[in-house]
Amino acid sequence: MLSRTRIPLPLQVVLAAVAGVVSFAIARVVCTLARDDIHPIPFAAVLLAVVLLFARALGILYALPIGTAAILAYDWFYLPPLRELSEAAYTLLATFLGMAVIVGTVATVTSRRAVAAERARGDMAEVQASLRRLALLIAKGEAPARIFEAVTREVRDHLGSDTATLVRYELDGSTTELARAGLSAPVVPPELIRHVRENARAYRLDATAAGVPVVVNGRLWGMFAVGSAESQLPDDTEARMSDYTELVATAVADAQSRAELISSRARIVAAADEARRRIERDLHDGAQQRLVALALRLRTATHDDDKPGEVAEIGTDLMTVIDELRELSRGIHPAVLSDSGLRPALRALARRSPLPVEVDVRLAVRPPQPVEVGAYYVASEVLTNAVKHADATVVRIEVSEADDCLHLCVHDDGAGGADFAGGTGLLGLKDRTEALGGTLDVTSPPGAGTTVTARIPLQPHRGEPGGHGGEQQ
Structure with missing residues (x-):
């Protein structure tokens, strides 16, 4: 079909009327020459085929006057009785052509409106589908960088531009360029970036580059820029981008808020771990050292004291206090966890448990320290819950590595019924695990025991200070 979208409709109406007049003149000549040589039925079929070709090529606005003029010429100059052109014939011709042009114009306007409405519905459905895909990424907890890349791809696909x-x-x-989809060139023009930033409005630099601001939480956060290396961008590019960016800004804000929340949780957990280690050092270097010194002095004094038995008993009591403080220190942050790793720490935890505990740790290399600490405290808290609340007879702890994640599973054969709202510390464990970028799930049907599964990523923490590289466990 010929392109007529850039021709104004009034001009197309005039052209349609002219086409009708021209087709009448041509059809008159053809009918006059062919009426004695061609049978009326085949000639009518050929005439109809020509009209259909015009309808296919030019549309209903041109096909109606052309077809009307051709039919009149066929009736007047091919089929008997033949008609001579007169004032009445011209009046009738003008009436028929005018009516055909009016009907064609109404049909064209209606068709274009229907196409525009269908396109608008299609665009809205496309935008909604894009948002559902983005929402799914956010719900999965994907990294902001991946969400930004997905958003950029959706904008490019939605607009059909070469680059976004x-x-x-x-x-x-x-x-900062966060994501790019499409061609590697052209780059975003600095003038386009500056203009959108200064005015916080959509701006078209030329026919091949346009930008729309992205406003997040009432503040100008950034911009989407689209470009076309060769062809011109559609006239409604800015409007379509504005509608889209208003919708996806929420996704960007959610991704940003999630990243900030994860960072905040990580800082809280790190501060709590550091506080525990500081308490451990204070207990070891302060109270324990003083008590040791006091015990030595008391033991020395037994040679001169009138009641050596009582002094010796005091020394024994002091050593008992030292042992209790040492156990308290190890409970806050077990020295075996820092010194030897997760497997010995979990085995020591199992030995101190009043319940039988089976430990199965299958790790090729030692995980980073934050992952070790997180896994240890999950296992410790779940074991404590099993002892206090589950009435279990045995607990099994399994640790393995798969898909760049540490997988921890703690199962007991107790009463079940545990959940995050039960006040058993599971919600705190969930926060700690999510702060490390992981997930924690609880399966605890009543009467069928409880299984707590933690999945903690290893890769994001590799190489961080305090992490461990290739120590074997």
């Missing part, structure tokens, strides 16, 4: 770029405005005046 997500740019974030920094507080120091610089910009």
Whole structure:
């Protein structure tokens, strides 16, 4: 079909009327020449086929006047009785052509509106599908970088541009390109970035580059830029981008908030772990040392004291206190966990438990320290819950590594019925695990025991200070 979208409708109406007049003149000549040589039925079929070709090529607005003019010429100059052109014939021709042009114009306007409405519905359905895909990524807890890449791809696919770029405005005046979809060139023009930043409005630099601001939580956060290397962008690009960015800004804000929440949780957990280690050092270097010194002095004094038996008993009591403090220190942050790793720490935890505990640790290398600490405290808390609340007879702890994650499973054969709202510390364990980028699930049907499964990523923590590399466990 010929492209007529850029021709104004009034001009197309005039052209349709002219086409009708021209087709009448041509059809008159053809009918006059062919009426003695061609049978009326085949000639009518050929005439109908020509009209259908015009309808296919030019549309209903042109096909109606052309077809009407051709039919009149066939009736007047091919089929008997033949008609001579007169004022009445011209009036009738003008009436028929005018009616055909009016009907064609109404049909064209209606068709275009229907197409526009269908396109709008399709665009909205496409946007909603895009948002569902983005929401699924956010619900899965994907990293913000991956969400930004997905958003950029969705914008490019939605607009059909050669390239789409997500740019974030920094507080120091610089910009950061977060994601790009499509061609590696052209880059976002600096003038486009500057204009959108200064005016916080959509802007088209030229026919091949446009940008729309992304506003997150009432603040100009960045911009989407789209470009076309060769062809011009559609006239409604800015409007379609604006509608889309208003919807996806929520996804960007959610991703940003989630990243900030994870960072905040990680800081809280790190601060808590550091506080435990500081208490451990204070107990070891302070109270324990003083008690040791006091015990030595008392033992020395037994040679001169009138009641050596009582002094010796005091020394024994002091050593008991030292042992209790040492156990308290190990309970806060077991020295065996820092010194030897997760497997010995879990075995020591099992030995101190009043319940039989089976430990199965299958790790090729020692995990990073934050992962070890997180896994240990999950196992410790779940074991404590099993002892206090589950009436279990045996607990099994399994640790393995798969898909760059540490998998910890703690199962007991107790009463079951545990959940995050039960006040047994499971919610705190969930927060600790999520702070490390992992997940924690609880399966605890009544009467069928409890299984707590933690999945903690290893890769994001590799190489961090305090982590461990290749020690064997």
